[in-house]
Amino acid sequence: MITTSHFLVLSSILFTIGVVGVLIKRNPIVIFMCIELMLNAANLSFVALGRHFGQVNGQMYVIFSLAVAAAEVAVGLGIIVAIFRSKETINIDEINLMKY
Amino acid sequence: MISPILFWIFAVLAVVSALFMVATPNPVRSALGLVMTFMCVAVFYVMLSAQFIAAVQVIVYAGAIMVLFLFVIMLLNLGAPEGLKERGLLQPPIAITLGISFIIALLASNSLVSLQGKGAPPEMYKPQGTTEGVGLALFAQNQPWVLPFEMTSFLLLVAVIGAIIMAKRKI
Numbered sequence: 001m002i003t004t005s006h007f008l009v010l011s012s013i014l015f016t017i018g019v020v021g022v023l024i025k026r027n028p029i030v031i032f033m034c035i036e037l038m039l040n041a042a043n044l045s046f047v048a049l050g051r052h053f054g055q056v057n058g059q060m061y062v063i064f065s066l067a068v069a070a071a072e073v074a075v076g077l078g079i080i081v082a083i084f085r086s087k088e089t090i091n092i093d094e095i096n097l098m099k100y
Numbered sequence: 101m102i103s104p105i106l107f108w109i110f111a112v113l114a115v116v117s118a119l120f121m122v123a124t125p126n127p128v129r130s131a132l133g134l135v136m137t138f139m140c141v142a143v144f145y146v147m148l149s150a151q152f153i154a155a156v157q158v159i160v161y162a163g164a165i166m167v168l169f170l171f172v173i174m175l176l177n178l179g180a181p182e183g184l185k186e187r188g189l190l191q192p193p194i195a196i197t198l199g200i201s202f203i204i205a206l207l208a209s210n211s212l213v214s215l216q217g218k219g220a221p222p223e224m225y226k227p228q229g230t231t232e233g234v235g236l237a238l239f240a241q242n243q244p245w246v247l248p249f250e251m252t253s254f255l256l257l258v259a260v261i262g263a264i265i266m267a268k269r270k271i
Contacts, residue, residue: 024122
């Protein structure tokens with residue numbers, strides 16, 4: 001018997017893997033991928049809870065979060081390309097111009 | 101009714117490919133692991149009777165977004181595994197410890213594991229995740245989704261302009 005809780009626990013596991021990936025990776029492209037994984041986990045819990053309460057609202061939120069994710073990826077990868085063009089590296093440890 | 105065997109197969113596959121995405125040093129392999137996770141999540145959407153979202157997941161995430169990722173990886177020539185050395189010996193253990201404590205805190209909160217059975221009655225579970233159902237709900241008179249929908253189009257326009265300005269050498 002698969003209940004809504006199974007989906008919520010799975011979604012929290014995927015979210016945590018995304019958080020750990022953001023913390024340990026040094027490559028900004030992989031960090032973006034981990035952020036996408038976290039967004040997907042949130043979407044999964046939206047759909048599961050929408051199904052649990054018999055409403056379509058959860059799927060509406062997923063549609064909007066998808067559009068936001070697409071916009072975020074387009075702008076973020078543009079920023080990465082611009083950084084690579086000016087600094088010749090994308091190691092996240094060496095991009096510290098705004099730190100001081 | 102969700103088949104338990106199918107659920108467990110795809111749950112294990114999703115978690116393993118997500119872990120592979122984080123663990124591998126090669127960005128292209130990370131992208132392939134992420135595509136696998138997206139496909140598994142699409143299967144879960146079908147299980148939860150959200151067919152339209154599942155199709156959009158495959159088309160937008162596994163199609164468009166991942167192609168964009170691979171394109172940037174190829175463009176910046178990061179495909180080589182030794183392209184970026186992972187430095188810092190202290191950071192991964194701390195991050196993994198924090199992640200484990202985070203998931204323990206999430207699961208110990210007890211609201212995820214034992215969700216209170218205030219679900220809708222069974223007759224509410226009509227097939228509403230089809231394209232027709234989602235479209236009718238999105239543009240219904242008594243639903244507040246039309247304004248966010250228009251805002252989304254504006255957001256995408258801003259993203260297009262921002263991406264062009266970021267990628268352009270001289271404006």
